[in-house]
Amino acid sequence: MTPLSENPFTLGVASGDPLPDSVVLWTRLAPAPHEPGNGLPADGSIAVQWELSEDDTFRRVVQSGTADAPAADSHTVHLDLRGLEPDRVYWYRFRADRWISPVGRTRTAPRPDAAVATARFGLLSCQQFDEGYYTALGHLAREDLDAVFFVGDYIYENAINAQGGARRLADPLPSFYDHWTLTLEDYRQRYALYKSDPELQAAHAAHPWYVTWDDHEVANNYAGDISQDNDPVDQFRARRAAAYRAYWENMPLRRPQRPSGPDLNLYRRFSYGRLAQFDILDTRQYRSDQAYGDGWHTPGPETRDPARTITGDAQERWLLDGFRASTATWNVVAQQVAFSQHKETPDDDARVSMDTWDGYSASRDRVLAGVERAGVQNLVILTGDDHVHFAYDVKKDFDDPDSATLGVELLGTSVSSGFDGDERLPDWETTLAANPHLKYYDGRRGYVVVTLDPQRVRGDFRTIAKVTTPGAPITTAASFASEAGAPGLQGA
Ligand SMILES: [Fe+2]
Structure with a gap:
């Protein structure tokens, strides 16, 4: 992967559609948000690491992994996490290259x-x-x-x-x-x-x-x-x-x-x-x-x-x-x-x-x-x-x-x-x-x-x-x- 010379996390993070054991995490990489293509290659994919934690300082990480941000999806990530606890608050963040995203807070639905x-x-x-x-x-x-x-x-x-x-x-x-x-x-x-x-x-x-x-x-x-x-x-x-x-x-x-x-x-x-x-x-x-x-x-x-x-x-x-x-x-x-x-x-x-x-x-x-x-x-x-x-x-x-x-x-x-x-x-x-x-x-x-x-x-x-x-x-x-x-x- 070519290193990212600018911070790609300019468009924030999001979560949605909570279920008792699941929530969707989202981000989009855009080092140049006001340029067509957002300053990223027109094909291929960028690897994005992610972490889900029970606390906002990420001492109690409960899941982590790597997701793809494909150019074909304009470098967005849609992560459909499973195996979460119901009615629980979690914090999440992404990392691409040396850049770390803002922290998001989310919550699963009750059983x-x-x-x-x-x-x-x-x-x-x-x-x-x-x-x-x-x-x-x-x-x-x-x-x-x-x-x-x-x-x-x-x-x-x-x-x-x-x-x-x-x-x-x-x-x-x-x-x-x-x-x-x-x-x-x-x-x-x-x-x-x-x-x-x-x-x-x-x-x-x-x-x-x-x-x-x-x-x-x-x-x-x-x-x-x-x-x-x-x-x-x-x-x-x-x-x-x-x-x-x-x-x-x-x-x-x-x-x-x-x-x-x-x-x-x-x-x-x-x-x-x-x-x-x-x-x-x-x-x-x-x-x-x-x-x-x-x-x-x-x-x-x-x-x-x-x-x-x-x-x-x-x-x-x-x-x-x-x-x-x-x-x-x-x-x-x-x-x-x-x-x-x-x-x-x-x-x-x-x-x-x-x-x-x-x-x-x-x-x-x-x-x-x-x-x-x-x-x-x-x-x-x-x-x-x-x-x-x-x-x-x-x-x-x-x-x-x-x-x-x-x-x-x-x-x-x-x-x-x-x-x-x-x-x-x-x-x-x-x-x-x-x-x-x-x-x-x-x-x-x-x-x-x-x-x-x-x-x-x-x-x-x-x-x-x-x-x-x-x-x-x-x-x-x-x-x-x-x-x-x-x-x-x-x-x-
Ligand atoms: Fe309207």
Whole structure:
């Protein structure tokens, strides 16, 4: 091996998808993170040593070995460790040549039959690099969490003009980023840019993440094979294949998630003792094209058409079968776009978003029918995408406030997308009248801390006042809880 003359650990370390005996460890070698190819040879492989320890000083190393970082995977490592103890904190690090990576901390899941007293999770989404500092991620890194859910828009595909558009950047970026991402190299470099951020690195190093994507990991508002601008399908599938490939390379995901061309199996299920089942959805790859265009529109025959789907048939069956088989106290569904109905005005012909579950109401009705049929009483939906905090009661019939509440939806705001945002919604009274099941709004940046115990779920909505300048403090703007067996959000 040629010696590495520069430190290759510029993009941090990560862990993810914890199981009772396993966790995935990740890193990517990039001595020159802002150059195509990251300053490494275009073929071959680099050997990376790794260590897993019971303490953060690596005196009690329990496993160690060597992994390959192949050029074909843009020098990423995906290490699927086995034989770990359940519900245990571990520390890990990598070494290549004479360079040693930052230390990561991770944690395995409890055994499936374990009674878990309490567990805490972060909920993140939407981190457009050129719209704000990752202050929220720095704060999240210091939270006491079991794991983190990232529910989409990890990168954005837009051209970044470091001179004009990139508001957070003191140092100009190479003009390399000043075009839209289309090719595998574009997407690989976009991940390198985002992951060069020290606060994103800290958030990954502090907690294991369960990740899923939304649209911007490929392109805005795409649906299955169909791009927003209706590009030729073959052309869009090639772009999707490049984007999916770079996504897998850059996330702490296992081998079964490795894509094949434009297909990547991202929906997956985890258990957290008897406390929770996590169903992590992919509502992008298999969805029907948006109805009535991609924007806001009055619902009509097309949104209600049972032949249209947001999950695809196979994922829907898998989800409903999982509800039936579940014995967990909480059924947590982590997914990308708003599930609850959200009307623009109280009028009967009010518009709703065609890109969310509102645009696929037959899909939503089938999921809610499945929830009822399975006797699921503790549905918790974790969502992103809207760049604001929302909290909703999930109603059997959203048009009838007296209908049963079947669960709750905690929709977390963006990390940075949308710049600073505003705390209050100017037409809050109208929005509330249109959506009586909506319990909360805050339009600033941040994340949610979700605490589960056998009695209740609690969401603490963390916000920061500013992301266009660094270093803002974090506050808990509001907290809501819902009791096990009696879904419905109450201020807490
Ligand atoms: Fe977003």
